[in-house]
Amino acid sequence: MKAKICGITDKEAALCAVEHGAKAIGFVFAKSKRKISPEDAKEIIAALPKEIWKVGVFVDETKDTIDExxxxxxINVIQLHGDESSEFAAQFTLPVIKAFSIQSEDDLRAVADFSSDYVILDSPREKYHGGNGKIFxxxxxxxxxxxxxxxxxxGGLHKDNVEMALDMVNPYMVDVSSGVETxxxxxxxxxxxxxxxxxxxx
Known part of the structure; x- marks a missing residue:
């Protein structure tokens, strides 16, 4: 099972995650209490193994800004966490992960219709488009x-519920942020x- 530790803002946490088996490290470039500058992300990324996914999280950003x-x-993977379309996602040469807020089975139809090979199933949005610490x-x-x-x-994963999540959903990867914070x-x-x-x- 693969894991992504998202909302990383310092090198120590990133290296700890990789050392203990994380396959992906997420950097938030959208409005968030975990927002990081591209320059600070670059410094952390330079210390990470080549094979690790370095995921940039964006919310309704322009293509030019993402490219820059x-x-x-x-970063080597783009995560779109807003209302981006399939057409927008298809413009990128890097792998794209599209996030969806899940409240009912109706939301899953949009997931199936989206062109991205990778999808994140997350909790309904609140103040921020992710990292709210609540499960669906x-x-x-x-x-x-x-x-x-x-x-x-x-969405709301932590040490006490992740095994149940794996059993019920059997995902390709799990993604945690607030669940590994104090x-x-x-x-x-x-x-x-x-x-x-x-x-x-x-």
């Missing part, structure tokens, strides 16, 4: 046929415990 941040930071009803996606799309599960800051021990739970489950 990709160029500066060195996983029964909605249990046994749903996503026609070969690689599903990344997000007082709004990445907690190295929580990162380690979360990733160890996944490793044991796998």
């Amino acid at each position: 941040i990709v160029k500066i930071s060195g 009803d996983w029964n909605i996606v249990k046994n749903y046929d996503f026609h070969g799309k690689k599903v990344i599960l997000a 007082d709004g800051k990445k907690d190295l021990q929580k990162i380690q415990v979360f990733l160890n739970k996944i490793a044991v489950h796998s």
Whole structure:
């Protein structure tokens, strides 16, 4: 099982995540309490292994801005977390992950219709478009046929519920941010415990 640790803002947390098995590190370039500059992301990315996904999170950003941040930071995967269209996503040469807020089975039709190979299933939006620390009803996606799309599960995951999430949804990857934080800051021990739970489950 693969894991993405999102909302990384410092090198220590990024290296801890990679050391304990994370396959993807997420950097938020949208409005968020975890927002990072392209220059600071570049410094962290330079210290990460080549094979790790360095994911840039964007919300309804222009293509030119995304391209510029990709160029500066060195991210190698683009995550679209707003209301972007399939046509917009198709313009990029890097792999694209499209995030969807899931409230009912009706929302899953939009997931199936989107052109991206990778999709994030997340909780309904609140102040920010992600990282709200709340789960959605996983029964909605249990046994749903996503026609070969690689599903990344997000929304309120933490060490005490991630094994249940893996059993119910069986995603390609899990994505955590607030679930490995203490007082709004990445907690190295929580990162380690979360990733160890996944490793044991796998």
